[in-house]
Amino acid sequence: MNRKLKLEELNRINIEAFKSSIKSPIIVILNDIRSLQNIGSIFRTSDAFRIQEIWLQGITAQPPHREINKTALGATNSVSWKYFETEKEIIEAAQKLGVDLFSIEQTTKSIMLNKFSLDNDKTYGLVFGNEVNGVSDYIIGESKACIEIPQFGTKHSLNVSISVGIALWEMVRSRTLRTE
Amino acid sequence: MNRKLKLEELNRINIEAFKSSIKSPIIVILNDIRSLQNIGSIFRTSDAFRIQEIWLQGITAQPPHREINKTALGATNSVSWKYFETEKEIIEAAQKLGVDLFSIEQTTKSIMLNKFSLDNDKTYGLVFGNEVNGVSDYIIGESKACIEIPQFGTKHSLNVSISVGIALWEMVRSRTLRTE
Numbered sequence: 001m002n003r004k005l006k007l008e009e010l011n012r013i014n015i016e017a018f019k020s021s022i023k024s025p026i027i028v029i030l031n032d033i034r035s036l037q038n039i040g041s042i043f044r045t046s047d048a049f050r051i052q053e054i055w056l057q058g059i060t061a062q063p064p065h066r067e068i069n070k071t072a073l074g075a076t077n078s079v080s081w082k083y084f085e086t087e088k089e090i091i092e093a094a095q096k097l098g099v100d101l102f103s104i105e106q107t108t109k110s111i112m113l114n115k116f117s118l119d120n121d122k123t124y125g126l127v128f129g130n131e132v133n134g135v136s137d138y139i140i141g142e143s144k145a146c147i148e149i150p151q152f153g154t155k156h157s158l159n160v161s162i163s164v165g166i167a168l169w170e171m172v173r174s175r176t177l178r179t180e
Numbered sequence: 181m182n183r184k185l186k187l188e189e190l191n192r193i194n195i196e197a198f199k200s201s202i203k204s205p206i207i208v209i210l211n212d213i214r215s216l217q218n219i220g221s222i223f224r225t226s227d228a229f230r231i232q233e234i235w236l237q238g239i240t241a242q243p244p245h246r247e248i249n250k251t252a253l254g255a256t257n258s259v260s261w262k263y264f265e266t267e268k269e270i271i272e273a274a275q276k277l278g279v280d281l282f283s284i285e286q287t288t289k290s291i292m293l294n295k296f297s298l299d300n301d302k303t304y305g306l307v308f309g310n311e312v313n314g315v316s317d318y319i320i321g322e323s324k325a326c327i328e329i330p331q332f333g334t335k336h337s338l339n340v341s342i343s344v345g346i347a348l349w350e351m352v353r354s355r356t357l358r359t360e
Contacts, residue, residue: 047333
């Protein structure tokens with residue numbers, strides 16, 4: 001019989017085990033994200049895909065925050081995060097770690113997500129931009145490349161929390177899961 | 181120079197063109213989704229991936245609704261949808277169309293999304309369940325199979341709008357985009 005798994009059958013790890021586990025080498029960088037629900041949702045998704053770290057920048061709010069936790073549901077306690085005030089600090093922190101930045105944005109030279117080849121040993125800094133203005137021109141200029149999620153509808157873009165979900169899934173699937 | 185595309189450079193189609201375009205043969209079925217933001221977000225994602233239809237069932241609210249449109253941003257005008265009161269009506273409507281149901285759920289026999297082989301000619305009915313209780317046992321019993329999104333974190337599940345985004349991307353990528 002096919003039945004839903006009980007919570008204890010899901011074999012989820014606890015916060016301590018999460019903290020000490022090997023992470024997916026991805027830094028999710030939030031460039032001026034306005035919506036607290038989006039920030040919380042991105043924490044929850046980053047927990048699910050065991051992401052290395054989230055960098056919050058500019059107007060992106062920091063935990064603990066009641067509105068963030070409405071959608072994060074506690075994932076702010078598992079996923080490691082840092083706050084940076086300026087975009088310049090983000091660029092410098094990435095350079096210091098030797099992490100290339102890839103902005104998720106629709107640009108004149110963006111590479112479609114399904115055609116983006118991943119290097120297995122590399123840490124990726126994925127930048128997601130403001131709900132209205134997208135990733136800043138400055139960060140785009142400092143990015144190794146821009147990655148575009150192909151879209152076929154009437155609206156100009158996906159919600160940023162959905163873009164994070166799709167990009168993280170694609171990266172985790174093609175790196176971690178492909179050889180299993 | 182790598183710069184953000186302007187709105188008119190995105191070449192998005194208008195609502196009339198959307199309505200008459202060939203869709204991705206997927207029906208997104210929302211089984212008792214409580215959150216109006218989630219419903220709206222699912223419309224927006226379904227627009228982006230040019231999904232055939234959304235079926236709203238049970239407590240899932242119907243457009244037009246101000247709270248749905250806060251996240252749908254007009255996608256309720258492009259994506260075709262139907263409302264069904266009962267789960268039985270959903271099962272019957274799917275049978276009538278010859279559409280197999282696949283529930284996105286973590287079950288004793290679920291197939292991981294990355295291992296799920298897609299038939300190119302088939303229309304898929306993807307069922308997404310309530311934020312707390314998941315897909316109902318009745319619909320799981322009537323599903324051809326359950327599909328699970330692999331997760332590695334501390335939380336038991338992803339937000340339903342994120343699950344929709346990931347599942348639709350995976351299906352569109354592996355069917356529509358793989359031969360491009």
